[in-house]
Amino acid sequence: MQHDDARYHIPVLLERSIELLVTDPAGVYVDGTLGGGGHSRLLLSRLGENGRVLGFDQDDDAVQFAQKLFAGDARMVVVRSNVVHLSDVLHQHEIPSIDGILLDLGVSSHQLDIPERGFSFRFEGPLDMRMDRETTVTAADLIARSTEEELANIFFTYGEERNSRRIARAIVQARTGRALKDTAALVDVIAGASPPVHRNKTLARIFQALRIAVNDELGVLERTLAQGFEALRVGGHMVVISYHSLEDRIVKQFFRHEATTCVCPPRTPVCVCGKVARVKMLHSKHIEADENEIRRNPRARSARLRAGQKIHA
Ligand SMILES: C[S@@+](CC[C@H](N)C(=O)[O-])C[C@H]1O[C@@H](n2cnc3c(N)ncnc32)[C@H](O)[C@@H]1O
Structure with missing residues:
Protein backbone atom coordinates (compact mmCIF):
# COMPACT_ATOMS: atom_id res chain seq x y z
CA MET A 1 0.00 0.00 0.00
CA GLN A 2 1.34 3.43 -0.93
CA HIS A 3 2.14 5.33 2.22
CA ASP A 4 0.79 8.64 1.10
CA ASP A 5 -2.45 9.86 2.66
CA ALA A 6 -3.43 12.08 -0.31
CA LEU A 14 -10.45 19.60 6.03
CA GLU A 15 -9.57 22.99 7.56
CA ARG A 16 -13.17 23.95 8.25
CA SER A 17 -14.08 20.68 9.97
CA ILE A 18 -11.06 20.70 12.29
CA GLU A 19 -11.54 24.38 13.11
CA LEU A 20 -15.10 23.57 14.16
CA LEU A 21 -14.10 20.45 16.08
CA VAL A 22 -11.35 21.67 18.41
CA THR A 23 -12.39 23.48 21.57
CA ASP A 24 -9.53 22.44 23.86
CA PRO A 25 -6.01 21.54 22.65
CA ALA A 26 -5.62 19.23 25.65
CA GLY A 27 -8.91 17.44 24.99
CA VAL A 28 -9.89 13.91 23.94
CA TYR A 29 -11.33 13.63 20.42
CA VAL A 30 -12.91 10.85 18.39
CA ASP A 31 -12.37 10.50 14.67
CA GLY A 32 -15.04 7.91 13.90
CA THR A 33 -13.96 7.38 10.28
CA LEU A 34 -10.17 7.41 9.97
CA GLY A 35 -9.83 6.43 6.28
CA GLY A 36 -6.47 7.78 5.10
CA GLY A 37 -6.05 9.74 8.36
CA GLY A 38 -6.07 13.21 6.75
CA HIS A 39 -8.52 14.72 9.24
CA SER A 40 -6.80 13.10 12.23
CA ARG A 41 -3.43 14.36 11.07
CA LEU A 42 -4.58 17.98 11.01
CA LEU A 43 -6.45 17.46 14.27
CA LEU A 44 -3.29 16.20 16.00
CA SER A 45 -1.37 19.21 14.69
CA ARG A 46 -3.87 21.46 16.50
CA LEU A 47 -3.57 19.59 19.80
CA GLY A 48 -0.95 19.98 22.50
CA GLU A 49 1.07 17.17 24.01
CA ASN A 50 -1.79 16.25 26.36
CA GLY A 51 -4.38 16.03 23.62
CA ARG A 52 -5.58 12.61 22.52
CA VAL A 53 -7.35 11.16 19.49
CA LEU A 54 -9.19 7.85 19.25
CA GLY A 55 -9.41 7.03 15.56
CA PHE A 56 -11.88 4.33 14.48
CA ASP A 57 -12.10 2.41 11.25
CA GLN A 58 -13.82 -0.89 10.56
CA ASP A 59 -11.68 -1.54 7.49
CA GLN A 64 -3.00 -0.70 8.90
CA PHE A 65 -2.47 2.53 7.01
CA ALA A 66 -3.20 4.64 10.10
CA GLN A 67 -1.00 2.50 12.34
CA LYS A 68 1.95 3.32 10.08
CA LEU A 69 0.97 6.96 9.53
CA PHE A 70 0.68 7.69 13.25
CA ALA A 71 3.40 5.35 14.54
CA GLY A 72 5.39 7.19 17.17
CA ASP A 73 2.63 9.65 18.09
CA ALA A 74 1.54 8.52 21.55
CA ARG A 75 -1.46 10.87 21.42
CA MET A 76 -3.13 8.71 18.76
CA VAL A 77 -4.97 5.45 19.48
CA VAL A 78 -6.08 3.55 16.38
CA VAL A 79 -9.17 1.42 17.04
CA ARG A 80 -10.15 -1.33 14.62
CA SER A 81 -13.89 -1.27 15.13
CA ASN A 82 -17.15 -0.01 13.81
CA VAL A 83 -17.68 3.35 15.55
CA VAL A 84 -21.16 2.13 16.47
CA HIS A 85 -19.37 0.46 19.41
CA LEU A 86 -18.15 3.87 20.61
CA SER A 87 -19.65 3.69 24.13
CA ASP A 88 -18.04 0.30 24.83
CA VAL A 89 -14.66 1.39 23.48
CA LEU A 90 -14.65 4.59 25.56
CA HIS A 91 -15.56 2.49 28.60
CA GLN A 92 -12.68 0.06 27.89
CA HIS A 93 -10.27 2.99 27.62
CA GLU A 94 -11.69 4.53 30.82
CA ILE A 95 -12.64 7.73 29.01
CA PRO A 96 -15.70 9.22 30.76
CA SER A 97 -16.35 11.97 28.21
CA ILE A 98 -14.96 13.43 25.00
CA ASP A 99 -14.34 16.98 23.80
CA GLY A 100 -15.31 16.44 20.19
CA ILE A 101 -16.32 13.87 17.61
CA LEU A 102 -15.89 13.93 13.84
CA LEU A 103 -17.72 11.64 11.41
CA ASP A 104 -16.71 11.83 7.75
CA LEU A 105 -19.18 9.30 6.40
CA GLY A 106 -19.16 6.74 3.61
CA VAL A 107 -16.28 5.08 1.82
CA SER A 108 -12.77 6.32 1.06
CA SER A 109 -11.30 6.74 -2.42
CA HIS A 110 -9.00 3.82 -1.57
CA GLN A 111 -11.99 1.54 -1.02
CA LEU A 112 -13.66 2.71 -4.23
CA GLU A 124 -14.59 -5.59 -12.43
CA GLY A 125 -14.46 -7.39 -9.13
CA PRO A 126 -16.41 -9.57 -6.73
CA LEU A 127 -19.69 -8.13 -5.41
CA ASP A 128 -18.36 -7.72 -1.89
CA MET A 129 -18.92 -4.13 -0.59
CA ARG A 130 -18.22 -4.95 3.07
CA MET A 131 -16.23 -2.22 4.82
CA ASP A 132 -15.53 -4.70 7.61
CA ARG A 133 -14.47 -7.94 5.97
CA GLU A 134 -15.05 -9.85 9.19
CA THR A 135 -18.80 -9.50 8.77
CA THR A 136 -20.45 -12.29 6.81
CA VAL A 137 -22.96 -10.86 4.34
CA THR A 138 -21.64 -9.52 1.04
CA ALA A 139 -23.54 -7.73 -1.72
CA ALA A 140 -23.51 -11.02 -3.71
CA LEU A 151 -34.41 -5.95 -3.55
CA ALA A 152 -36.85 -3.38 -4.94
CA ASN A 153 -37.18 -1.88 -1.46
CA ILE A 154 -33.40 -1.66 -1.04
CA PHE A 155 -33.01 0.10 -4.41
CA PHE A 156 -35.92 2.44 -3.76
CA THR A 157 -35.14 3.30 -0.14
CA TYR A 158 -31.34 3.46 -0.20
CA GLY A 159 -30.81 4.41 -3.85
CA GLU A 160 -33.93 6.53 -4.45
CA GLU A 161 -34.14 4.63 -7.76
CA ARG A 162 -37.43 5.05 -9.61
CA ASN A 163 -36.91 1.91 -11.71
CA SER A 164 -36.35 -0.19 -8.60
CA ARG A 165 -39.07 -2.77 -9.35
CA ARG A 166 -37.96 -3.37 -12.91
CA ILE A 167 -34.31 -3.76 -11.92
CA ALA A 168 -35.21 -6.09 -9.04
CA ARG A 169 -37.28 -8.25 -11.40
CA ALA A 170 -34.43 -8.42 -13.92
CA ILE A 171 -31.99 -9.47 -11.18
CA VAL A 172 -34.28 -12.22 -9.92
CA GLN A 173 -34.73 -13.52 -13.49
CA ALA A 174 -30.99 -13.39 -14.20
CA ARG A 175 -29.96 -15.11 -10.96
CA THR A 176 -32.06 -18.22 -11.73
CA GLY A 177 -29.72 -18.95 -14.65
CA ARG A 178 -26.38 -18.01 -13.03
CA ALA A 179 -25.18 -16.62 -9.73
CA LEU A 180 -24.52 -12.87 -9.87
CA LYS A 181 -21.20 -12.77 -8.11
CA ASP A 182 -19.30 -9.94 -9.71
CA THR A 183 -19.77 -6.29 -10.56
CA ALA A 184 -19.69 -6.90 -14.34
CA ALA A 185 -22.58 -9.39 -14.15
CA LEU A 186 -24.67 -6.95 -12.12
CA VAL A 187 -23.82 -4.05 -14.44
CA ASP A 188 -25.04 -6.19 -17.39
CA VAL A 189 -28.38 -6.91 -15.75
CA ILE A 190 -28.93 -3.28 -14.73
CA ALA A 191 -27.98 -2.11 -18.24
CA GLY A 192 -30.61 -4.47 -19.70
CA ALA A 193 -33.30 -3.14 -17.36
CA SER A 194 -32.74 0.61 -17.54
CA PRO A 195 -32.74 3.19 -20.34
CA PRO A 196 -29.28 4.14 -21.68
CA VAL A 197 -29.70 7.82 -20.80
CA HIS A 198 -28.39 8.47 -17.31
CA ARG A 199 -27.18 4.85 -17.11
CA ASN A 200 -24.20 5.76 -14.95
CA LYS A 201 -26.52 7.51 -12.51
CA THR A 202 -28.70 4.40 -12.30
CA LEU A 203 -25.62 2.23 -11.72
CA ALA A 204 -24.36 4.63 -9.06
CA ARG A 205 -27.73 4.55 -7.27
CA ILE A 206 -27.99 0.74 -7.29
CA PHE A 207 -24.39 0.30 -6.09
CA GLN A 208 -24.93 2.92 -3.38
CA ALA A 209 -28.12 1.16 -2.25
CA LEU A 210 -26.40 -2.22 -1.97
CA ARG A 211 -23.45 -0.70 -0.10
CA ILE A 212 -25.75 1.02 2.41
CA ALA A 213 -27.66 -2.23 2.96
CA VAL A 214 -24.55 -4.43 3.29
CA ASN A 215 -23.01 -2.11 5.90
CA ASP A 216 -26.31 -1.03 7.55
CA GLU A 217 -24.96 2.49 7.15
CA LEU A 218 -28.09 4.41 8.12
CA GLY A 219 -28.85 2.33 11.22
CA VAL A 220 -25.23 2.64 12.30
CA LEU A 221 -25.30 6.41 11.75
CA GLU A 222 -28.38 6.87 13.97
CA ARG A 223 -26.87 4.82 16.79
CA THR A 224 -23.46 6.50 16.49
CA LEU A 225 -24.91 10.02 16.61
CA ALA A 226 -26.80 9.13 19.79
CA GLN A 227 -23.75 7.56 21.48
CA GLY A 228 -21.35 10.26 20.33
CA PHE A 229 -23.63 12.95 21.66
CA GLU A 230 -24.07 11.25 25.02
CA ALA A 231 -20.28 10.91 25.36
CA LEU A 232 -19.69 14.57 24.49
CA ARG A 233 -19.01 16.92 27.41
CA VAL A 234 -21.11 20.08 27.65
CA GLY A 235 -19.32 22.63 25.47
CA GLY A 236 -17.91 19.93 23.14
CA SER A 245 -29.34 13.05 1.07
CA LEU A 246 -30.28 9.98 3.10
CA GLU A 247 -27.33 10.44 5.47
CA ASP A 248 -27.74 14.18 5.58
CA ARG A 249 -31.44 13.89 6.45
CA ILE A 250 -30.60 11.73 9.48
CA VAL A 251 -27.92 14.18 10.66
CA LYS A 252 -30.18 17.19 10.13
CA GLN A 253 -33.08 15.58 11.99
CA PHE A 254 -30.82 14.50 14.84
CA PHE A 255 -29.50 18.02 15.36
CA ARG A 256 -32.94 19.54 14.90
CA HIS A 257 -34.41 17.27 17.56
CA GLU A 258 -31.59 18.05 20.00
CA ALA A 259 -31.86 21.79 19.28
CA THR A 260 -35.57 22.06 20.07
CA THR A 261 -37.10 22.72 23.44
CA CYS A 262 -40.70 21.82 24.21
CA VAL A 263 -42.26 19.13 21.98
CA CYS A 264 -45.69 19.17 23.66
CA PRO A 265 -48.65 18.95 21.25
CA PRO A 266 -49.76 22.35 19.92
CA ARG A 267 -52.20 24.20 22.20
CA THR A 268 -50.92 22.46 25.36
CA PRO A 269 -51.30 25.39 27.80
CA VAL A 270 -48.18 24.68 29.86
CA CYS A 271 -45.18 22.58 28.81
CA VAL A 272 -45.38 19.13 30.36
CA CYS A 273 -42.63 17.39 28.37
CA GLY A 274 -39.79 19.33 30.01
CA LYS A 275 -37.56 18.89 26.98
CA VAL A 276 -34.58 21.23 26.88
CA ALA A 277 -32.42 22.15 23.89
CA ARG A 278 -29.10 20.32 24.11
CA VAL A 279 -27.51 21.63 20.91
CA LYS A 280 -26.57 24.98 19.50
CA MET A 281 -25.79 24.82 15.79
CA LEU A 282 -22.43 26.31 14.79
CA HIS A 283 -23.58 27.59 11.37
CA SER A 284 -26.80 28.79 9.79
CA LYS A 285 -27.77 26.24 7.10
CA HIS A 286 -25.01 23.73 6.40
CA ILE A 287 -21.47 24.08 5.04
CA GLU A 288 -20.43 23.02 1.53
CA ALA A 289 -17.07 22.89 -0.23
CA ASP A 290 -16.19 25.91 -2.34
CA GLU A 291 -15.45 25.83 -6.08
CA ASN A 292 -11.69 25.67 -5.50
CA GLU A 293 -11.95 22.55 -3.41
CA ILE A 294 -14.43 20.91 -5.81
CA ARG A 295 -12.04 21.57 -8.70
CA ARG A 296 -9.20 19.88 -6.82
CA ASN A 297 -11.37 17.09 -5.45
CA PRO A 298 -14.66 16.34 -7.27
CA ARG A 299 -15.75 14.09 -4.40
CA ALA A 300 -16.24 17.26 -2.33
CA ARG A 301 -19.14 18.32 -4.56
CA SER A 302 -21.78 16.38 -2.64
CA ALA A 303 -20.35 17.01 0.84
CA ARG A 304 -22.50 18.68 3.49
CA LEU A 305 -21.07 19.51 6.85
CA ARG A 306 -23.22 20.05 9.93
CA ALA A 307 -21.80 20.89 13.33
CA GLY A 308 -23.29 21.52 16.74
CA GLN A 309 -22.15 22.36 20.24
CA LYS A 310 -23.57 20.44 23.18
CA ILE A 311 -25.05 23.03 25.51
CA HIS A 312 -26.89 20.84 28.01
CA ALA A 313 -26.23 17.40 29.51
C1 LIG B 1 -14.81 9.11 3.83
S1 LIG B 1 -13.64 8.03 4.51
C2 LIG B 1 -12.86 9.01 5.75
C3 LIG B 1 -11.71 9.80 5.24
C4 LIG B 1 -10.89 10.47 6.30
N1 LIG B 1 -11.61 11.51 6.98
C5 LIG B 1 -9.59 11.00 5.76
O1 LIG B 1 -9.23 12.14 6.07
O2 LIG B 1 -8.92 10.28 5.01
C6 LIG B 1 -14.61 6.96 5.47
C7 LIG B 1 -13.82 5.90 6.23
O3 LIG B 1 -14.59 5.55 7.37
C8 LIG B 1 -14.74 4.17 7.46
N2 LIG B 1 -16.07 3.96 8.04
C9 LIG B 1 -17.26 4.23 7.49
N3 LIG B 1 -18.24 3.93 8.34
C10 LIG B 1 -17.65 3.48 9.47
C11 LIG B 1 -18.13 3.03 10.72
N4 LIG B 1 -19.44 2.97 10.98
N5 LIG B 1 -17.25 2.64 11.66
C12 LIG B 1 -15.91 2.69 11.41
N6 LIG B 1 -15.40 3.10 10.24
C13 LIG B 1 -16.25 3.50 9.28
C14 LIG B 1 -14.56 3.62 6.09
O4 LIG B 1 -14.04 2.32 6.16
C15 LIG B 1 -13.58 4.61 5.48
O5 LIG B 1 -12.25 4.20 5.67
Whole structure:
Protein backbone atom coordinates (compact mmCIF):
# COMPACT_ATOMS: atom_id res chain seq x y z
CA MET A 1 0.00 0.00 0.00
CA GLN A 2 1.34 3.43 -0.93
CA HIS A 3 2.14 5.33 2.22
CA ASP A 4 0.79 8.64 1.10
CA ASP A 5 -2.45 9.86 2.66
CA ALA A 6 -3.43 12.08 -0.31
CA ARG A 7 -3.28 9.01 -2.53
CA TYR A 8 -5.36 6.97 -0.12
CA HIS A 9 -8.01 9.65 0.21
CA ILE A 10 -8.14 13.44 -0.14
CA PRO A 11 -9.87 14.77 2.97
CA VAL A 12 -12.95 16.90 2.32
CA LEU A 13 -13.65 20.24 4.08
CA LEU A 14 -10.45 19.60 6.03
CA GLU A 15 -9.57 22.99 7.56
CA ARG A 16 -13.17 23.95 8.25
CA SER A 17 -14.08 20.68 9.97
CA ILE A 18 -11.06 20.70 12.29
CA GLU A 19 -11.54 24.38 13.11
CA LEU A 20 -15.10 23.57 14.16
CA LEU A 21 -14.10 20.45 16.08
CA VAL A 22 -11.35 21.67 18.41
CA THR A 23 -12.39 23.48 21.57
CA ASP A 24 -9.53 22.44 23.86
CA PRO A 25 -6.01 21.54 22.65
CA ALA A 26 -5.62 19.23 25.65
CA GLY A 27 -8.91 17.44 24.99
CA VAL A 28 -9.89 13.91 23.94
CA TYR A 29 -11.33 13.63 20.42
CA VAL A 30 -12.91 10.85 18.39
CA ASP A 31 -12.37 10.50 14.67
CA GLY A 32 -15.04 7.91 13.90
CA THR A 33 -13.96 7.38 10.28
CA LEU A 34 -10.17 7.41 9.97
CA GLY A 35 -9.83 6.43 6.28
CA GLY A 36 -6.47 7.78 5.10
CA GLY A 37 -6.05 9.74 8.36
CA GLY A 38 -6.07 13.21 6.75
CA HIS A 39 -8.52 14.72 9.24
CA SER A 40 -6.80 13.10 12.23
CA ARG A 41 -3.43 14.36 11.07
CA LEU A 42 -4.58 17.98 11.01
CA LEU A 43 -6.45 17.46 14.27
CA LEU A 44 -3.29 16.20 16.00
CA SER A 45 -1.37 19.21 14.69
CA ARG A 46 -3.87 21.46 16.50
CA LEU A 47 -3.57 19.59 19.80
CA GLY A 48 -0.95 19.98 22.50
CA GLU A 49 1.07 17.17 24.01
CA ASN A 50 -1.79 16.25 26.36
CA GLY A 51 -4.38 16.03 23.62
CA ARG A 52 -5.58 12.61 22.52
CA VAL A 53 -7.35 11.16 19.49
CA LEU A 54 -9.19 7.85 19.25
CA GLY A 55 -9.41 7.03 15.56
CA PHE A 56 -11.88 4.33 14.48
CA ASP A 57 -12.10 2.41 11.25
CA GLN A 58 -13.82 -0.89 10.56
CA ASP A 59 -11.68 -1.54 7.49
CA ASP A 60 -8.39 -3.38 7.98
CA ASP A 61 -6.69 -1.48 5.15
CA ALA A 62 -7.43 1.86 6.84
CA VAL A 63 -6.33 0.57 10.24
CA GLN A 64 -3.00 -0.70 8.90
CA PHE A 65 -2.47 2.53 7.01
CA ALA A 66 -3.20 4.64 10.10
CA GLN A 67 -1.00 2.50 12.34
CA LYS A 68 1.95 3.32 10.08
CA LEU A 69 0.97 6.96 9.53
CA PHE A 70 0.68 7.69 13.25
CA ALA A 71 3.40 5.35 14.54
CA GLY A 72 5.39 7.19 17.17
CA ASP A 73 2.63 9.65 18.09
CA ALA A 74 1.54 8.52 21.55
CA ARG A 75 -1.46 10.87 21.42
CA MET A 76 -3.13 8.71 18.76
CA VAL A 77 -4.97 5.45 19.48
CA VAL A 78 -6.08 3.55 16.38
CA VAL A 79 -9.17 1.42 17.04
CA ARG A 80 -10.15 -1.33 14.62
CA SER A 81 -13.89 -1.27 15.13
CA ASN A 82 -17.15 -0.01 13.81
CA VAL A 83 -17.68 3.35 15.55
CA VAL A 84 -21.16 2.13 16.47
CA HIS A 85 -19.37 0.46 19.41
CA LEU A 86 -18.15 3.87 20.61
CA SER A 87 -19.65 3.69 24.13
CA ASP A 88 -18.04 0.30 24.83
CA VAL A 89 -14.66 1.39 23.48
CA LEU A 90 -14.65 4.59 25.56
CA HIS A 91 -15.56 2.49 28.60
CA GLN A 92 -12.68 0.06 27.89
CA HIS A 93 -10.27 2.99 27.62
CA GLU A 94 -11.69 4.53 30.82
CA ILE A 95 -12.64 7.73 29.01
CA PRO A 96 -15.70 9.22 30.76
CA SER A 97 -16.35 11.97 28.21
CA ILE A 98 -14.96 13.43 25.00
CA ASP A 99 -14.34 16.98 23.80
CA GLY A 100 -15.31 16.44 20.19
CA ILE A 101 -16.32 13.87 17.61
CA LEU A 102 -15.89 13.93 13.84
CA LEU A 103 -17.72 11.64 11.41
CA ASP A 104 -16.71 11.83 7.75
CA LEU A 105 -19.18 9.30 6.40
CA GLY A 106 -19.16 6.74 3.61
CA VAL A 107 -16.28 5.08 1.82
CA SER A 108 -12.77 6.32 1.06
CA SER A 109 -11.30 6.74 -2.42
CA HIS A 110 -9.00 3.82 -1.57
CA GLN A 111 -11.99 1.54 -1.02
CA LEU A 112 -13.66 2.71 -4.23
CA ASP A 113 -10.50 2.31 -6.29
CA ILE A 114 -9.66 -1.26 -5.32
CA PRO A 115 -11.55 -3.57 -7.70
CA GLU A 116 -11.52 -6.53 -5.26
CA ARG A 117 -13.67 -4.57 -2.81
CA GLY A 118 -16.54 -4.42 -5.30
CA PHE A 119 -17.71 -0.90 -4.32
CA SER A 120 -17.50 0.60 -7.80
CA PHE A 121 -19.42 -0.30 -10.95
CA ARG A 122 -16.45 1.08 -12.91
CA PHE A 123 -14.18 -1.85 -12.05
CA GLU A 124 -14.59 -5.59 -12.43
CA GLY A 125 -14.46 -7.39 -9.13
CA PRO A 126 -16.41 -9.57 -6.73
CA LEU A 127 -19.69 -8.13 -5.41
CA ASP A 128 -18.36 -7.72 -1.89
CA MET A 129 -18.92 -4.13 -0.59
CA ARG A 130 -18.22 -4.95 3.07
CA MET A 131 -16.23 -2.22 4.82
CA ASP A 132 -15.53 -4.70 7.61
CA ARG A 133 -14.47 -7.94 5.97
CA GLU A 134 -15.05 -9.85 9.19
CA THR A 135 -18.80 -9.50 8.77
CA THR A 136 -20.45 -12.29 6.81
CA VAL A 137 -22.96 -10.86 4.34
CA THR A 138 -21.64 -9.52 1.04
CA ALA A 139 -23.54 -7.73 -1.72
CA ALA A 140 -23.51 -11.02 -3.71
CA ASP A 141 -25.21 -12.74 -0.74
CA LEU A 142 -27.87 -10.02 -0.55
CA ILE A 143 -28.52 -10.36 -4.26
CA ALA A 144 -28.72 -14.15 -4.04
CA ARG A 145 -30.95 -14.36 -0.95
CA SER A 146 -33.32 -11.37 -1.06
CA THR A 147 -36.79 -11.64 -2.56
CA GLU A 148 -37.71 -9.47 -5.52
CA GLU A 149 -39.67 -7.19 -3.21
CA GLU A 150 -36.80 -6.88 -0.75
CA LEU A 151 -34.41 -5.95 -3.55
CA ALA A 152 -36.85 -3.38 -4.94
CA ASN A 153 -37.18 -1.88 -1.46
CA ILE A 154 -33.40 -1.66 -1.04
CA PHE A 155 -33.01 0.10 -4.41
CA PHE A 156 -35.92 2.44 -3.76
CA THR A 157 -35.14 3.30 -0.14
CA TYR A 158 -31.34 3.46 -0.20
CA GLY A 159 -30.81 4.41 -3.85
CA GLU A 160 -33.93 6.53 -4.45
CA GLU A 161 -34.14 4.63 -7.76
CA ARG A 162 -37.43 5.05 -9.61
CA ASN A 163 -36.91 1.91 -11.71
CA SER A 164 -36.35 -0.19 -8.60
CA ARG A 165 -39.07 -2.77 -9.35
CA ARG A 166 -37.96 -3.37 -12.91
CA ILE A 167 -34.31 -3.76 -11.92
CA ALA A 168 -35.21 -6.09 -9.04
CA ARG A 169 -37.28 -8.25 -11.40
CA ALA A 170 -34.43 -8.42 -13.92
CA ILE A 171 -31.99 -9.47 -11.18
CA VAL A 172 -34.28 -12.22 -9.92
CA GLN A 173 -34.73 -13.52 -13.49
CA ALA A 174 -30.99 -13.39 -14.20
CA ARG A 175 -29.96 -15.11 -10.96
CA THR A 176 -32.06 -18.22 -11.73
CA GLY A 177 -29.72 -18.95 -14.65
CA ARG A 178 -26.38 -18.01 -13.03
CA ALA A 179 -25.18 -16.62 -9.73
CA LEU A 180 -24.52 -12.87 -9.87
CA LYS A 181 -21.20 -12.77 -8.11
CA ASP A 182 -19.30 -9.94 -9.71
CA THR A 183 -19.77 -6.29 -10.56
CA ALA A 184 -19.69 -6.90 -14.34
CA ALA A 185 -22.58 -9.39 -14.15
CA LEU A 186 -24.67 -6.95 -12.12
CA VAL A 187 -23.82 -4.05 -14.44
CA ASP A 188 -25.04 -6.19 -17.39
CA VAL A 189 -28.38 -6.91 -15.75
CA ILE A 190 -28.93 -3.28 -14.73
CA ALA A 191 -27.98 -2.11 -18.24
CA GLY A 192 -30.61 -4.47 -19.70
CA ALA A 193 -33.30 -3.14 -17.36
CA SER A 194 -32.74 0.61 -17.54
CA PRO A 195 -32.74 3.19 -20.34
CA PRO A 196 -29.28 4.14 -21.68
CA VAL A 197 -29.70 7.82 -20.80
CA HIS A 198 -28.39 8.47 -17.31
CA ARG A 199 -27.18 4.85 -17.11
CA ASN A 200 -24.20 5.76 -14.95
CA LYS A 201 -26.52 7.51 -12.51
CA THR A 202 -28.70 4.40 -12.30
CA LEU A 203 -25.62 2.23 -11.72
CA ALA A 204 -24.36 4.63 -9.06
CA ARG A 205 -27.73 4.55 -7.27
CA ILE A 206 -27.99 0.74 -7.29
CA PHE A 207 -24.39 0.30 -6.09
CA GLN A 208 -24.93 2.92 -3.38
CA ALA A 209 -28.12 1.16 -2.25
CA LEU A 210 -26.40 -2.22 -1.97
CA ARG A 211 -23.45 -0.70 -0.10
CA ILE A 212 -25.75 1.02 2.41
CA ALA A 213 -27.66 -2.23 2.96
CA VAL A 214 -24.55 -4.43 3.29
CA ASN A 215 -23.01 -2.11 5.90
CA ASP A 216 -26.31 -1.03 7.55
CA GLU A 217 -24.96 2.49 7.15
CA LEU A 218 -28.09 4.41 8.12
CA GLY A 219 -28.85 2.33 11.22
CA VAL A 220 -25.23 2.64 12.30
CA LEU A 221 -25.30 6.41 11.75
CA GLU A 222 -28.38 6.87 13.97
CA ARG A 223 -26.87 4.82 16.79
CA THR A 224 -23.46 6.50 16.49
CA LEU A 225 -24.91 10.02 16.61
CA ALA A 226 -26.80 9.13 19.79
CA GLN A 227 -23.75 7.56 21.48
CA GLY A 228 -21.35 10.26 20.33
CA PHE A 229 -23.63 12.95 21.66
CA GLU A 230 -24.07 11.25 25.02
CA ALA A 231 -20.28 10.91 25.36
CA LEU A 232 -19.69 14.57 24.49
CA ARG A 233 -19.01 16.92 27.41
CA VAL A 234 -21.11 20.08 27.65
CA GLY A 235 -19.32 22.63 25.47
CA GLY A 236 -17.91 19.93 23.14
CA HIS A 237 -18.55 19.87 19.39
CA MET A 238 -19.93 17.24 17.01
CA VAL A 239 -19.00 17.59 13.32
CA VAL A 240 -20.54 15.38 10.63
CA ILE A 241 -19.79 15.35 6.89
CA SER A 242 -22.25 13.42 4.73
CA TYR A 243 -22.30 12.68 1.01
CA HIS A 244 -25.90 11.87 0.11
CA SER A 245 -29.34 13.05 1.07
CA LEU A 246 -30.28 9.98 3.10
CA GLU A 247 -27.33 10.44 5.47
CA ASP A 248 -27.74 14.18 5.58
CA ARG A 249 -31.44 13.89 6.45
CA ILE A 250 -30.60 11.73 9.48
CA VAL A 251 -27.92 14.18 10.66
CA LYS A 252 -30.18 17.19 10.13
CA GLN A 253 -33.08 15.58 11.99
CA PHE A 254 -30.82 14.50 14.84
CA PHE A 255 -29.50 18.02 15.36
CA ARG A 256 -32.94 19.54 14.90
CA HIS A 257 -34.41 17.27 17.56
CA GLU A 258 -31.59 18.05 20.00
CA ALA A 259 -31.86 21.79 19.28
CA THR A 260 -35.57 22.06 20.07
CA THR A 261 -37.10 22.72 23.44
CA CYS A 262 -40.70 21.82 24.21
CA VAL A 263 -42.26 19.13 21.98
CA CYS A 264 -45.69 19.17 23.66
CA PRO A 265 -48.65 18.95 21.25
CA PRO A 266 -49.76 22.35 19.92
CA ARG A 267 -52.20 24.20 22.20
CA THR A 268 -50.92 22.46 25.36
CA PRO A 269 -51.30 25.39 27.80
CA VAL A 270 -48.18 24.68 29.86
CA CYS A 271 -45.18 22.58 28.81
CA VAL A 272 -45.38 19.13 30.36
CA CYS A 273 -42.63 17.39 28.37
CA GLY A 274 -39.79 19.33 30.01
CA LYS A 275 -37.56 18.89 26.98
CA VAL A 276 -34.58 21.23 26.88
CA ALA A 277 -32.42 22.15 23.89
CA ARG A 278 -29.10 20.32 24.11
CA VAL A 279 -27.51 21.63 20.91
CA LYS A 280 -26.57 24.98 19.50
CA MET A 281 -25.79 24.82 15.79
CA LEU A 282 -22.43 26.31 14.79
CA HIS A 283 -23.58 27.59 11.37
CA SER A 284 -26.80 28.79 9.79
CA LYS A 285 -27.77 26.24 7.10
CA HIS A 286 -25.01 23.73 6.40
CA ILE A 287 -21.47 24.08 5.04
CA GLU A 288 -20.43 23.02 1.53
CA ALA A 289 -17.07 22.89 -0.23
CA ASP A 290 -16.19 25.91 -2.34
CA GLU A 291 -15.45 25.83 -6.08
CA ASN A 292 -11.69 25.67 -5.50
CA GLU A 293 -11.95 22.55 -3.41
CA ILE A 294 -14.43 20.91 -5.81
CA ARG A 295 -12.04 21.57 -8.70
CA ARG A 296 -9.20 19.88 -6.82
CA ASN A 297 -11.37 17.09 -5.45
CA PRO A 298 -14.66 16.34 -7.27
CA ARG A 299 -15.75 14.09 -4.40
CA ALA A 300 -16.24 17.26 -2.33
CA ARG A 301 -19.14 18.32 -4.56
CA SER A 302 -21.78 16.38 -2.64
CA ALA A 303 -20.35 17.01 0.84
CA ARG A 304 -22.50 18.68 3.49
CA LEU A 305 -21.07 19.51 6.85
CA ARG A 306 -23.22 20.05 9.93
CA ALA A 307 -21.80 20.89 13.33
CA GLY A 308 -23.29 21.52 16.74
CA GLN A 309 -22.15 22.36 20.24
CA LYS A 310 -23.57 20.44 23.18
CA ILE A 311 -25.05 23.03 25.51
CA HIS A 312 -26.89 20.84 28.01
CA ALA A 313 -26.23 17.40 29.51
C1 LIG B 1 -14.81 9.11 3.83
S1 LIG B 1 -13.64 8.03 4.51
C2 LIG B 1 -12.86 9.01 5.75
C3 LIG B 1 -11.71 9.80 5.24
C4 LIG B 1 -10.89 10.47 6.30
N1 LIG B 1 -11.61 11.51 6.98
C5 LIG B 1 -9.59 11.00 5.76
O1 LIG B 1 -9.23 12.14 6.07
O2 LIG B 1 -8.92 10.28 5.01
C6 LIG B 1 -14.61 6.96 5.47
C7 LIG B 1 -13.82 5.90 6.23
O3 LIG B 1 -14.59 5.55 7.37
C8 LIG B 1 -14.74 4.17 7.46
N2 LIG B 1 -16.07 3.96 8.04
C9 LIG B 1 -17.26 4.23 7.49
N3 LIG B 1 -18.24 3.93 8.34
C10 LIG B 1 -17.65 3.48 9.47
C11 LIG B 1 -18.13 3.03 10.72
N4 LIG B 1 -19.44 2.97 10.98
N5 LIG B 1 -17.25 2.64 11.66
C12 LIG B 1 -15.91 2.69 11.41
N6 LIG B 1 -15.40 3.10 10.24
C13 LIG B 1 -16.25 3.50 9.28
C14 LIG B 1 -14.56 3.62 6.09
O4 LIG B 1 -14.04 2.32 6.16
C15 LIG B 1 -13.58 4.61 5.48
O5 LIG B 1 -12.25 4.20 5.67
